Amino acid sequence: MPVITYRQALNDALAEELERDGNVFLMGEEVAEYNGAYKITEGLWKRFGDKRVIDTPISEAGFIGLGVGAAMMGLRPVMELMFWSFAYVAYDQIINNAGCVRYMSGGLINCPLVIRGPANGGTNVGATHSHTPENFLANTPGLKVVCPATPADAKGLMKAAIRDNDPVCVMENTLLYGDQGEVPEGDYVIPIGVADVKREGTDVSLIAHGRAVLTCLAAAHRLHEEFNISAEVVDLRSIRPLDEQTVLDSVRKTHRAVLVDENKPFCGVSSQIATMIQEHAFDDLDAPVQRVCSLDAPAIYSPALETQQLPTADRIIQKVLAIS
Amino acid sequence: MSVTRAEKPKKTGKNPVDYAKAPINADLTPEQKLGFLADMLRIRRFEQASLKLYQQGKMGGFLHLYIGQESVAVGTLALMGENDHAITAYRDHGHALVVGMSMNECMAELLGKATGCSKGKGGSMHFFAPDKNFWGGHGIVAGQTPLGLGIAFALKYKGLKGCCLTYLGDGAVNQGVFHESLNIAALWDVPVVYIIENNQYSMGTSLARSSAIKSCLAERATGYDMDWDIVNGENLYEVRAKTWDAMQRAHEKCRPAILEIDTYRYYGHSVADANAKKYRKPEEIEFYKQNHDPITLWENRLKEEGIADEAVIKKLDDAAKKEAAASVQFAEDSPFPELESVFDDIYYEVDMGTESGKTGRHFFND
Ligand SMILES: Cc1ncc(C[n+]2csc(CCOP(=O)(O)OP(=O)(O)O)c2C)c(N)n1
């Protein structure tokens, strides 16, 4: 299997879908001539031309709304947000229009739109550029949200998102763009709504999404080496729809759960997972469900503290030890 | 006091253009002209019937009546060809009826019935008929303006010769997303025609209190190097002629435009508008009803042209009343949606039972 970067995996997914379906087009700030602010769309404008890869003015509400309108007409726009943090100026278009138009039309309309871009802290850019809005967006019935953690998942989920007939928010991570990993060749599509057990274990379930999955894997490694604790790592991959079964199966096996989430703790994704576990697997638990989230403050700038604000392997290990 | 049309200098000046002679109007048949009257009467009678339901407590929420503005929807939407599309805000009943939605489905939607155009999931502000190229019905002020841009973008992308008539109010022009849309439309030559229905008020705020302008709202288009025009909305011929000009530029050159159509609403912002009579004088409303009613003016015109007399008009009006009354009956007789239907029409993939609709949990009730 070829080893490529997360960035290349996304680029391949976009190129393959542009090739496959003439209704797919890419649009966003700097995606075409500049090759993308984070080079995800590198080479695509040169290869596919002005019609398919389009630079926009700095007007997120305007161009995301354009994408919703074009999607209602049957096109498959893939809109890049330079940062998901900028979605807030387009919030009305995403929630009210992309999210609600099918419902309010009684099912007469659907919106095959993809909105993608990085959604992460940890890059020393301060609070305005470090938001992780997967919880906000997954709160809207009508929207789908996926958060790939590895190059293979990035490719498979991006392709699934583009082929999906509902609006899908793909949350990437600038810290992962350079990560390398094996990615299957050919038309590799991962169904949305299917979690992945990234490491098997028997003593505790670490449940996470996005980059937190990698933090969990690091913690699981140390738990094994230093404490002889066997941790299972469940990668949600998709926030909505959510693979409830895989999470519950894991908890029923290990009887302990620590939820790890780069979201803030209040009403974060992990809050939903915790609710789900207590509703459906309460009797299987040997200890209270624990959470490790970003520290509950706006994202701090100072690099020394920023890495501590996000979930760390140390914090995960402490939580696991507290319930083991 | 706000500027009323009576005081405003007419752009037509001393030698008014006879828009009846414009190419798009010159070949109209008497039947077509009577059809416009019939449609305006249908809108008015539909709105009056819905108002009655509201007053009887049979519907709640917001009800934004289109009464007084009928010539705008009829004058513009009747020009739509196969590849022309339309989208508007929440004052959408008139547009819906002109594009061909039935009074039955619209009235049933107002009552939240399963037979409504959105199965009771949209309500008064959210009527849709994509099969008739009508994309809503949008409740967020100016939220529809980039959607109209996207619809027009899609037409151009697909190589279709069409445009998207995108309606907004005089208050909506001050939303940022409208300006973002104007810039993109002009920058990329997107065939969208923005139609500002200037009824002089946004809720209780007069135009003079909401917008900084030189002469009119549409003139803001010059900032985007975009064509614009101002239209006397009470004159159906003028509405048609000027809208058709803009549509043709969109069809032939993909050029966007802003049209500002002067009009007036007789009722409050919505039926729940407690201040309906406070921010403007009753005499002002009366003045418009007496002198600028688009239906009366069109009836007079048809009489002058020898196309209609009182009897013909009465016949059309009776038919409109009858149709509206029947739609009320239909709506009242219709069932409410079942509770299970709450979870339909949220995700296409779930509704269709596709593979993608089956993986993972989509709804989180318990
Ligand atoms: C974003 C947003 N802000 C405020 C409102 C409340 N609101 C609904 S209609 C309206 C007035 C709009 O007036 P105008 O654009 O002139 O349209 P008209 O009602 O006259 O047709 C307001 C303030 C809203 N629906 N959406």
Ligand SMILES: [Mg+2]
């Ligand atoms: Mg108004």
